[in-house]
Amino acid sequence: MRIRMALGIWLLGITLAWLAVAPFDPGVLPLVDPQGAASGGWRLRQHALYLSGLWSIGLMCLAMLLSLRLPWLERPLGGMDQVYRLHKWAGIGAAVTALLHWGAKESSGAIKALWGTAGRSGRDAVLPWLADFRGLAKDLGEWAFYLLLAMMALTLLTRLLSYRPWRLLHRAMPLLFLALAFHTVALMPLDFWSLPLGLLMGALLLLGSAAALWSLAGWIGRSRRHAGRIQSVRVLGDGSERAPVEVICALSSRWPGHRAGQFAFVRFDRSEGAHPFTIASAPGSLGTSEQGEPLLRLIIKPLGDYTRSLGQRLRAGQHVDIEGPYGRFDGQGGRGRRQVWVAGGAGVTPFLSLLEARQPGVEPSRSRALPAHLHYCTRDAADDPLLPRVRSLCERARPPVALTVHDDAQGQRLTPQALEAGAAGPLDIWFCGPRGLGDALHAHARGPRPWRLHRESFAMR
Ligand SMILES: Cc1cc2nc3c(=O)[nH]c(=O)nc-3n(C[C@H](O)[C@H](O)[C@H](O)COP(=O)(O)OP(=O)(O)OC[C@H]3O[C@@H](n4cnc5c(N)ncnc54)[C@H](O)[C@@H]3O)c2cc1C
Known part of the structure; x- marks a missing residue:
């Protein structure tokens, strides 16, 4: 619009x-x-x-x-x-x-x-x-x-x-x-x-x-580029080719900080250039390195040729450039509206950060968060290395976040109508995930429903 x-x-x-x-x-x-x-x-x-x-x-x-x-x-x-x-x-x-x-x-x-x-x-x-x-x-x-x-x-x-x-x-x-x-x-x-x-x-x-x-001249984003180093790399789950990689980066003290749900352009490799990845940790939740550098987490799914090779390529101590933060996907909708979060595949990363910001002991964000309901769509819940983390973050979230898992392997496909089940009043939908599902939600939101759809687009082409 x-x-x-x-x-x-x-x-x-x-x-x-x-x-x-x-x-x-x-x-x-x-x-x-x-x-x-x-x-x-x-x-x-x-x-x-x-x-x-x-x-x-x-x-x-x-x-x-x-x-x-x-x-x-x-x-x-x-x-x-x-x-x-x-x-x-x-x-x-x-x-x-x-x-x-x-x-x-x-x-x-x-x-x-x-x-x-x-x-x-x-x-x-x-x-x-x-x-x-x-x-x-x-x-x-x-x-x-x-x-x-x-x-x-x-x-x-x-x-x-x-x-x-x-x-x-x-x-x-x-x-x-x-x-x-x-x-x-x-x-x-x-x-x-x-x-x-x-x-x-x-x-x-x-x-x-x-x-x-x-x-x-190659100056776009130059003033927002920060040098850092990889603190640790871990291939999650079964460590297979399809498993996501968790990368913790230590940034210089000039890093301005981020808000939960934001992303950055990350360059591990000069010849490859920068790729956008969500910062999958809440501000300050990982503390600092021994040298006092702020830490942040990336969770990268092997969705293409380059990201598939990252599990083998990345090593602790390697240099990284991070440009950002960018984005306004903060999961904070209007008062009087029910907050519904919808995540699919790699699109769960901004929600990991939003959930982490609701954990006890993490500095709360300045704007007041509202209770929410997260619908997480996964290909195979039994095999999803991020699901246990999503579950435990939802259980401890304050204000609370209810969780519904839609498991493709069990034929549990999310439909826009399912988001309305048992819900009265207007909805704020926060969506990050595959384009097809986003388009279905968008088409549904344009009907005579009091829906407001906030969509983080993972496609830049
Ligand atoms: C705002 C945003 C946040 C994202 N957050 C995450 C995240 O937290 N975790 C995650 O696993 N993935 C995330 N992605 C997707 C991730 O950027 C792509 O999967 C990755 O760049 C694919 O690179 P590739 O070379 O392996 O894939 P390719 O097969 O070369 O490309 C697959 C698709 O990825 C996109 N892409 C590839 N390279 C770039 C680039 N340099 N800049 C922009 N888009 C590119 C294009 O749409 C392309 O069609 C995010 C994307 C965006 C836009």
């Missing part, structure tokens, strides 16, 4: 600024005059070309700004995972509107073939110092457009390219942005540089270009 609203407000702002500089009479009707000249058609094409171009570059600027991982955006958008979702949809929106822009440009062939060039207005004047770069700006724009479409296809059709090479390619997006920013500045009509559109686009292009250069 917030994502749709943010995109809507962004596009509306650009459209209103364009309307303020567009001619009062758009001059599009009739499309073809009685003499057979398509002056209206040509004008319509011109408006569509400019407006779609403004939308597309405006959304690209938004995507670039969001890629900076600015912590102050977390509050209005509901967490860094949501900032990433907006970044993704802004990128997709930029590609779709670029397609409209390209379509408007290519429509000249059809208009010419049907009605000829009579009534077509001449080229608009552009910034004089860039007038000689018209050809270059057009070519750059066209190539950047094809690459943008290819990137969108690779982002949406995840089977085409696995995450790692996709991520490497995605790092080149700032270069694509800079090419499109040049295309815009060189080809935007001179009239558009007047207020308020000129100020808006000037500011967006400047900020977007600065963000692109920041990203190319």
